[in-house]
Amino acid sequence: MLRDILLIYGMLAVYYVMTVNLIYFSILACSFRSIMTVFRRAAFSKYNTLSGSELVPSVSLLVPAYNEEVTIIENVKCLLTLNYPTYEVIVINDGSPDNTLGVLCKEFELEPMESPGLRNAIDCEQVKAVYHNPKYPHLYVIDKPNGGKADSLNAGINLSHYPLISSIDADSLLEKDALIRMARMYMENPEETVAIGGDVRIANGCVIENGQVKSFSLPRKMWPMFQAVEYLKAFLGGRIGWSSINGLIIVSGAFGMFRKDYVIAVGGYRGGYPGEDMNIIIKLHRYMLENKLPYKVAFCPEAVCWTQAPDTYHILSNQRKRWGRGNLKNMLENYDMAFNPKYKVMGLLTMPYNIIFEALNPYFKLTGLIALIGYAMLDMTHWKILAVFWAVNFVSGYLFSIGAFVLEELAFKRFNRLADLCKMLGFAALKFFGYSQLGALWRVQGHIQYLRNNNSWGAMTRQSWKEESKPAKQA
Amino acid sequence: MPHTITAAEEHEDHLHHAEDKLRKSPGARFGLMYIYAANAPSYLESQIVSLLETKGDADFEVWRDSETGCLAVMLPGLALDQVHFRGLLLKQQLQERISDLHPHITLASFPEQGEPDEEVFRQMANLSRTSLSEDIHIFTKVETEHSAPGRILVVDNDAGMREFLQIRLRMHGYETREAEDGLAALELIETWQPDLVLTELNLYGIDGLPYIHQIRQLKVKEPPKIVVLTEQRVEQTISRCFEYGVNDYMTKPFSPVELDARIRRCFY
Numbered sequence: 001m002l003r004d005i006l007l008i009y010g011m012l013a014v015y016y017v018m019t020v021n022l023i024y025f026s027i028l029a030c031s032f033r034s035i036m037t038v039f040r041r042a043a044f045s046k047y048n049t050l051s052g053s054e055l056v057p058s059v060s061l062l063v064p065a066y067n068e069e070v071t072i073i074e075n076v077k078c079l080l081t082l083n084y085p086t087y088e089v090i091v092i093n094d095g096s097p098d099n100t101l102g103v104l105c106k107e108f109e110l111e112p113m114e115s116p117g118l119r120n121a122i123d124c125e126q127v128k129a130v131y132h133n134p135k136y137p138h139l140y141v142i143d144k145p146n147g148g149k150a151d152s153l154n155a156g157i158n159l160s161h162y163p164l165i166s167s168i169d170a171d172s173l174l175e176k177d178a179l180i181r182m183a184r185m186y187m188e189n190p191e192e193t194v195a196i197g198g199d200v201r202i203a204n205g206c207v208i209e210n211g212q213v214k215s216f217s218l219p220r221k222m223w224p225m226f227q228a229v230e231y232l233k234a235f236l237g238g239r240i241g242w243s244s245i246n247g248l249i250i251v252s253g254a255f256g257m258f259r260k261d262y263v264i265a266v267g268g269y270r271g272g273y274p275g276e277d278m279n280i281i282i283k284l285h286r287y288m289l290e291n292k293l294p295y296k297v298a299f300c301p302e303a304v305c306w307t308q309a310p311d312t313y314h315i316l317s318n319q320r321k322r323w324g325r326g327n328l329k330n331m332l333e334n335y336d337m338a339f340n341p342k343y344k345v346m347g348l349l350t351m352p353y354n355i356i357f358e359a360l361n362p363y364f365k366l367t368g369l370i371a372l373i374g375y376a377m378l379d380m381t382h383w384k385i386l387a388v389f390w391a392v393n394f395v396s397g398y399l400f401s402i403g404a405f406v407l408e409e410l411a412f413k414r415f416n417r418l419a420d421l422c423k424m425l426g427f428a429a430l431k432f433f434g435y436s437q438l439g440a441l442w443r444v445q446g447h448i449q450y451l452r453n454n455n456s457w458g459a460m461t462r463q464s465w466k467e468e469s470k471p472a473k474q475a
Numbered sequence: 476m477p478h479t480i481t482a483a484e485e486h487e488d489h490l491h492h493a494e495d496k497l498r499k500s501p502g503a504r505f506g507l508m509y510i511y512a513a514n515a516p517s518y519l520e521s522q523i524v525s526l527l528e529t530k531g532d533a534d535f536e537v538w539r540d541s542e543t544g545c546l547a548v549m550l551p552g553l554a555l556d557q558v559h560f561r562g563l564l565l566k567q568q569l570q571e572r573i574s575d576l577h578p579h580i581t582l583a584s585f586p587e588q589g590e591p592d593e594e595v596f597r598q599m600a601n602l603s604r605t606s607l608s609e610d611i612h613i614f615t616k617v618e619t620e621h622s623a624p625g626r627i628l629v630v631d632n633d634a635g636m637r638e639f640l641q642i643r644l645r646m647h648g649y650e651t652r653e654a655e656d657g658l659a660a661l662e663l664i665e666t667w668q669p670d671l672v673l674t675e676l677n678l679y680g681i682d683g684l685p686y687i688h689q690i691r692q693l694k695v696k697e698p699p700k701i702v703v704l705t706e707q708r709v710e711q712t713i714s715r716c717f718e719y720g721v722n723d724y725m726t727k728p729f730s731p732v733e734l735d736a737r738i739r740r741c742f743y
Contacts, residue, residue, distance in 0.1 A: 048727070049727075051706055051707075052705065052706030052707040052727075053709075054708060077681065077682075080681075081657075081678060081679055081680065081681065081682055081683075083677050083706075085707065085712075086711070135684075135685055136682065136684075136685055138684075176677075176679070210656055210658070
């Protein structure tokens with residue numbers, strides 16, 4: 001009996017692994033198919049001319065800030081110097097107990113506005129005041145009671161004056177051309193593009209001066225290095241491919257651009273849980289498909305945002321648990337989309353993939369391990385078979401990493417030192433011994449947090465906000 | 476007395492000649508002529524020397540200005556009307572001897588027309604070279620004051636653009652410095668005190684409009700003129716810039732000739 005169960009499980013596991021690898025490599029193939037287009041449009045577009053043109057749509061940058069008094073001034077100054085014709089920067093102070101608002105007002109000599117002209121397009125916490133200084137015509141600061149990141153973004157949308165919005169984390173750094181590159185992509189198809197995601201890269205180890213990444217090099221510490229490999233795989237290997245079949249499920253909260261009218265149509269950002277960046281994209285997919293509107297959620301790998309990755313185990317594990325929690329919540333909320341042909345690629349591929357191969361992945365790993373012990377105890381297997389199985393798994397995963405590096409080298413050529421490339425390849429291999437397993441563990445812990453804290457979300461969210469702001473301070 | 480300079484001496488800066496002379500007898504009157512011809516034959520210099528010798532000038536001196544390719548003639552003791560007459564005569568005789576010669580002449584007499592200094596000499600040489608009319612140009616004192624070339628600070632993100640602008644402006648005799656970003660520019664304006672700032676709006680470090688505003692607020696003796704040269708073509712930004720008091724606004728891609736003209740106008 002036990003043998004039968006184990007046998008069936010073994011077969012299932014083999015098919016599971018085969019399917020997941022098949023999906024990985026199909027997506028990677030899609031990425032490869034579109035990478036030369038990415039390269040050409042990055043190399044041959046005249047961004048300089050575009051960045052002064054009156055025809056480029058205006059954008060409101062929304063920057064939620066919670067306890068950012070140390071870094072906010074520099075970040076805002078950097079955001080105010082983007083190469084872009086018309087845009088505004090809206091900083092939303094989410095009831096920070098520190099002096100975030102104070103330092104902003106002092107540096108930019110901001111005064112409360114008499115009539116800020118807030119619309120009530122989306123519900124959010126009552127805004128206390130909007131600060132502005134005519135000397136800095138493109139800067140607004142909203143002060144409101146604490147309500148979480150999503151609530152801050154909603155408040156920002158209510159104030160924003162322009163048709164496009166872009167959400168940016170207060171602890172990340174935009175390249176000067178990042179916004180115009182995204183806008184160029186939007187202008188290719190302004191009717192159908194509802195959201196565009198940017199490429200997020202790890203800034204640890206880079207030299208940053210005056211809001212500019214002066215020289216690029218890899219992180220020196222172990223944790224950011226693993227994340228650098230991970231981000232490269234996810235963004236270049238994964239998201240380019242997913243966006244080419246219009247199945248992108250997430251636009252990074254660190255840097256994304258949206259059409260404001262549709263964000264308002266789906267009710268804005270959802271508060272209360274982490275993972276609001278994935279949530280808004282799922283809602284957009286759902287809304288557009290249910291209303292049978294043609295649409296596209298695009299990914300713009302040439303628009304780069306640099307972020308400081310957590311460099312200690314504690315902060316990293318907290319971040320990943322939070323992601324696991326948010327991810328599970330989003331999947332539970334939208335499970336009905338899975339396997340529903342009405343939702344096209346989203347329903348037939350993206351959602352099933354994310355539920356079975358992302359959210360449930362750690363459980364397969366865990367049961368696999370238990371089954372392995374079972375096989376060994378019942379003498380059903382041979383170490384050679386296990387070795388082959390493991391080797392196949394390792395090689396396919398490693399090939400995927402290499403694929404991502406090749407994509408990077410084809411389009412962007414950022415690694416111009418052999419040592420950097422070797423380091424990347426080394427860490428891509430090391431990832432399989434420990435880091436991947438930790439990732440599964442964090443996800444399970446996130447799920448447990450979700451189940452435990454089902455009724456105390458408010459407190460959780462505030463706490464997670466604090467966690468998020470920690471790396472910014474250390475940066 | 477040698478009337479021409481030997482080849483070895485030609486390497487020396489022409490200005491030293493005039494200035495050496497001035498130092499020996501400060502305040503002494505002398506006339507100065509700069510002659511430029513686009514297709515000048517190599518024997519032009521010897522022609523001029525022989526013509527002047529036949530006129531019986533005692534103490535003249537001729538040398539070649541290596542920077543502009545002009546020939547300079549120094550005539551001690553002559554007042555402006557005398558220099559002018561000598562110039563007319565010289566031009567006529569040269570054209571008789573060398574067919575198809577179109578000399579452009581700028582002349583002056585000092586100290587009647589102001590304090591002679593290095594900058595004035597360079598200006599005169601440049602005027603001869605760039606002048607479009609074949610009439611003899613009298614370098615006047617008023618001109619000396621106004622066309623004294625200014626200091627221009629070039630601010631742009633792009634190193635290639637900065638280099639191009641600097642080379643071009645220096646050709647026109649302006650003194651230039653460069654800054655890569657807004658903060659460095661603000662610092663330089665305070666310490667170096669340029670007469671004009673030629674700047675891009677999209678800079679690292681500081682947002683374009685506050686940056687312009689800040690230049691206006693700087694505590695310098697004479698606030699610099701501002702010419703914006705930028706990719707930014709949004710009407711609202713342009714009008715804001717003029718509200719903040721910029722003197723001119725040009726968008727890239729730009730015509731260098733137009734830029735020259737607009738900058739020149741700022742100095743008049």
